[in-house]
Amino acid sequence: MRRLTAVDGRAAALGLFPGQKATDATALVPELIIAEADPAADAAALTKLVDWCARFSPAVAADPPDGLFLDITGVAHLWGGEAAMIDDLVRRLAAHGLTLRVAIAETPGAAWALAHFAPDRSRCENGQAATALAPLPVAALRLSQADAGQIGRLGLRSIGSVAALPRGELGRRFGSAVLKRLDQALGRAPEALTFRRPPNPWFARLAFAEPVSAPEDLATACNDIAAVLAARLEAEGQGARVFDLAFHRLDGRAERLSIALSLAGRDPAAVARLFQPLLERIDPGFGIEVVTLAARETETIGSRQACFSSSFGGGGPRSGGGAPNASPDRHRPPTSASPVLPPGGGERDDQDLSPFIDRLTNRLGAAVVWRAEAFASHAPERAAARRPPLTRPAETAWDAGRPRPVRLFRRPEPIEVIAPVPDDPPVLFRWRGQARRVRRAEGPERLAQEWWRRPFDDPAAVRDYYQVEDETGARFWLFRAGLYDAENPPRWWLHGLFG
């Protein structure tokens, strides 16, 4: 039997409705134009629409056959509010000839109910879902036909009347599905949406005929899949900075690992080696049937890896700083006359160091492997900024004329001080229970807190730094917080140690 699956506005005005027999419809409206339903094409179009909606939110999920969920948490302000965002969405889709109904609510369930049964473009503030949904019919809860029918037969017409029933009885009478949908709509139960991710073209997959679980098998699989993906990357001249490896277990869980490279690369042996120490974290369970490897943050790296060799300390003249284009010099084999280490050269080839940096960052984390760079700030604790180790040093440098300690304390330590007023360096100070007599001193160097970070009239915003040396020759970096004040003597702090 042929039935209508969808009707347009004019057909609906003539009294046709989805689910109606096609023969009945043609009998009512003889000039009706019927097109064959094509669910696959509908689904493909919906997927396209989901991808298009990525302009509104990074998290968009399809709700087949004809709905979309957009997670707009934290993005509505980019349009100047939710109402403006809805207007923009509707205007753009209307320009494509689509008709739609939009609603915004705190849960997917509530938004679905409002979009389908409330006036178009209704918005419900957080915490108002129960009141907003109360007058809507029970079908707005996304129930199965049978459940909705049964609730309707008992005379419960609105969500409000269902929600008012005691929970226990509701569950006993209609089953847990109704309770779950009600809770999801009102935000009392979580609901997982399957957001569509942009497809990653750099993806490799290995499936096994028999599930594997032995550690050496995992290591082999890791090597193999790295080689598969590397071959594809190499063919396209691409390298990646991040590799995600996933072991899909028989029970459906996926064990995931990822590594990051400091320079984009694709050497399968290097990638596999970085994964090796992580493999022991993998719990194979009943076995692993599929391994996938995805490469992210890809970039063109040319033939840089072709002449990469870690076995030579300094093979031939270097073309400096990891330039992607390999100069002809670099293909020259190392001669015995070339020194093991390039002498006196400021230029280093970072290529040699990148495997080492990668091992460190994957083991310890990228935050604790760094290179200090001069940052234009008077605050001593901000003068050295952390940069990734293999970035090119900036032209800026620290002012050599200003004495700075070798060890800088994260928090200055309080000290007791005997100092002549108002502006002299201390003659004696006590730090960690030990009194030290100052033999020589230099200073003060007045450093003010940056006014855009702290109000300028804050007395502690000015620090007078002194470099003092005690009788043993140990050097300290002290400062007085604030200006001299007879009533409130300023406090003294120790901020660092010179060598």
Add this chain to the structure above:
Amino acid sequence: MSRAAQLMAVRGKLAALENRKGDVLPFGDRRIDACLPGGGLPLGCWHEAIGEGLESETAAATGAFIAALAAPLASRGAVVWVMRRQDLHAPGLASLGFPAERLIQVGAPSQTEALIALEDALRTPGIAAAIGEVERLDLIAGRRLQLACERHGAAGFVIRRRLYGRRRSDGLAAAATTRWRIASAPSEPEPGEPGLGPPRWRVELERCRGGRPGAWIMEKADGPLCLRVVAELGDRGLDTPSPIRLAG
């Protein structure tokens, strides 16, 4: 291949090996270079630096001295500094003449990780020196460091530093090629100059394989070598009469 040619090849290989082994970093002063085998700080092995008292916690003078010592190596390759407590201040290193903006700094969460990172750095070609702040290390760890250093002729420096609030741990590793005891020394500015002179250190070479111990006052200097010897210190053991002093 003739016998003579084979012999030549073997001699050439041996010379290359010995050359690498014998690579040294001279201090540029006979008073200290004479104590060291090969006339300078040997490279391709690791050195230990110890501070006394509070210095064993803060490692300020030790760190500054090692930075000044390792500064000439920075022109030969990368330098890595592995630390537990991340309080190294790069502008301070820069004022000692060390190219701090190229120093690779590593913060290790534990002693074991610090040693692993240090060893890994020393094994990596292109790294001229690696400095590690380590609380204690046993003979096996010392031996591993030595093997890593020999791989590419990198110089290793281990600064013995305990964490704040930790009890002092003794038991010195005997595997280091040299052991230095570093303390700060009062500076002497030029007569008539106010303020502080260049930083000075009291440097004691306690142990040196193939050399002999000694003690010096050293000062930060401008120029390619960041250190110069101010004075050689004599044997101060007046209260313990020891007529014969054994080297080694």
